[in-house]
Amino acid sequence: MERARQAGEILNARDLGVVACTRCAQVWPIGTRACNRCGHRVYHRDVKSLQRVWALWLVGLMCYIPANLYPMLRTRTLLTVQESTIVGGAIELIEYGSVGVALIILIASVAIPLAKFMAIAFLAISVTRPSTVSKNQRQLLYEVVEYIGRWSMIDIFVVAILSSLVQLNVLVAISPGPASLFFALSVIFTMLSAQAFDSRMIWDAQRWRKGKKDHE
Amino acid sequence: MSASAANPREDLIVCPKCDAAYALVRPAPGERAVCHRCHTVLITPRRKAGVQIIALSFAILVLITAAAIFPFLSVSVGGARNTVSVLDAALAFSDGPLIVLSLTTAALIIFIPLTRVLLSLYVLIPIVLDKPPARHAAQAFRLAEALRPWSMAEIFAIGCAVALVKISDLAEVGFGPAFWLFAGLVVLVVVQDNFLCRWSVWNALGKPAKS
Numbered sequence: 001m002e003r004a005r006q007a008g009e010i011l012n013a014r015d016l017g018v019v020a021c022t023r024c025a026q027v028w029p030i031g032t033r034a035c036n037r038c039g040h041r042v043y044h045r046d047v048k049s050l051q052r053v054w055a056l057w058l059v060g061l062m063c064y065i066p067a068n069l070y071p072m073l074r075t076r077t078l079l080t081v082q083e084s085t086i087v088g089g090a091i092e093l094i095e096y097g098s099v100g101v102a103l104i105i106l107i108a109s110v111a112i113p114l115a116k117f118m119a120i121a122f123l124a125i126s127v128t129r130p131s132t133v134s135k136n137q138r139q140l141l142y143e144v145v146e147y148i149g150r151w152s153m154i155d156i157f158v159v160a161i162l163s164s165l166v167q168l169n170v171l172v173a174i175s176p177g178p179a180s181l182f183f184a185l186s187v188i189f190t191m192l193s194a195q196a197f198d199s200r201m202i203w204d205a206q207r208w209r210k211g212k213k214d215h216e
Numbered sequence: 217m218s219a220s221a222a223n224p225r226e227d228l229i230v231c232p233k234c235d236a237a238y239a240l241v242r243p244a245p246g247e248r249a250v251c252h253r254c255h256t257v258l259i260t261p262r263r264k265a266g267v268q269i270i271a272l273s274f275a276i277l278v279l280i281t282a283a284a285i286f287p288f289l290s291v292s293v294g295g296a297r298n299t300v301s302v303l304d305a306a307l308a309f310s311d312g313p314l315i316v317l318s319l320t321t322a323a324l325i326i327f328i329p330l331t332r333v334l335l336s337l338y339v340l341i342p343i344v345l346d347k348p349p350a351r352h353a354a355q356a357f358r359l360a361e362a363l364r365p366w367s368m369a370e371i372f373a374i375g376c377a378v379a380l381v382k383i384s385d386l387a388e389v390g391f392g393p394a395f396w397l398f399a400g401l402v403v404l405v406v407v408q409d410n411f412l413c414r415w416s417v418w419n420a421l422g423k424p425a426k427s
């Protein structure tokens with residue numbers, strides 16, 4: 001645990017004139033183009049990464065809107081065809097009394113995606129201007145976003161299981177609605193957006209501001 | 217290529233998350249090196265980890281194949297009955313443009329976990345046997361690591377639980393053998409991921425081939 005300690009202040013790799021491969025963590029002198037160990041491109045800081053973050057973020061957000069407007073599930077029984085959206089389905093569940101499952105669905109498909117959009121936007125903004133939130137907290141936020149992002153796919157899997165399982169001839173059949181595609185795209189693009197964010201920039205921000213002098 | 221001007225700095229280790237640089241001191245097996253700034257685990261060597269991971273990988277390989285093929289869940293209402301496999305569930309989105317979603321789902325829950333296991337076997341077996349790394353082993357391991365967030369077997373398992381609760385009052389649900397295989401699979405995938413010390417693997421891959 002105490003093995004990697006260095007006396008005094010912790011230095012950034014860039015202060016030592018080295019750069020680490022983001023894929024395999026091999027350390028190279030600054031100016032190295034490609035990692036000789038794994039072949040990945042080595043870059044000091046990816047200046048374009050914020051643009052990529054925002055572009056993917058926007059696509060994710062645009063997919064999230066139809067995901068909530070179109071039906072997620074289409075339930076056909078003998079007499080009726082019923083379509084339900086994400087929120088509509090959860091409300092139905094509450095009416096049937098399964099509050100727990102409804103909560104899981106609301107958290108996984110509404111609260112987490114919205115929180116994720118806000119968190120990524122906040123992180124991307126916070127590295128370009130002074131932030132009151134400490135670096136450690138922002139790093140933690142980033143890790144939470146990265147970890148939790150995948151779990152939003154749960155709703156897609158539920159739809160997949162339900163619509164393959166509940167195919168009982170004339171009695172009842174469940175099929176996926178168009179919202180499932182948009183929702184999956186939204187999850188995938190927000191995951192890509194979070195991956196595009198170079199978390200090392202959180203730790204650069206201080207220096208960046210000092211270097212910028214009295215601009216404001 | 218190997219004769220290029222830049223030599224790697226073997227004496228340093230840099231935290232991939234926050235860019236903090238430390239003088240490299242290898243922890244003893246069982247110990248861990250942790251970034252002091254953001255608490256990312258940098259090195260966690262374990263004795264015999266390689267052999268254990270290979271054993272786990274073979275188990276996962278068998279389980280994935282079996283879980284994908286055998287009946288997974290069955291449902292019955294009155295006289296009507298339906299049994300599905302994991303593949304059937306993945307391919308449920310067969311309606312027009314939703315076919316894309318079918319392929320994605322199948323990839324996320326079966327083919328990406330499968331690919332990762334095969335890649336890690338390819339990379340780890342020569343290392344454990346003390347042989348020179350396999351051809352393109354570094355690229356293979358890089359791909360395995362890049363695929364890590366997209367391997368979603370454990371999320372699918374929780375999805376099953378939610379789906380079962382959703383239809384439990386609508387119909388009678390039965391578990392097939394694949395359901396239990398899949399449950400075991402999820403545990404193994406998580407254990408395998410946490411066993412692997414990525415730094416040690418990269419370190420072994422960076423060594424020039426022995427004669």
Ligand SMILES: [Zn+2]
Pocket residue numbers: 021022023024025026035036037038039040
């Ligand atoms: Zn590398």
Ligand SMILES: [Zn+2]
Pocket residue numbers: 231232233234235236251252253254255256
């Ligand atoms: Zn760190």
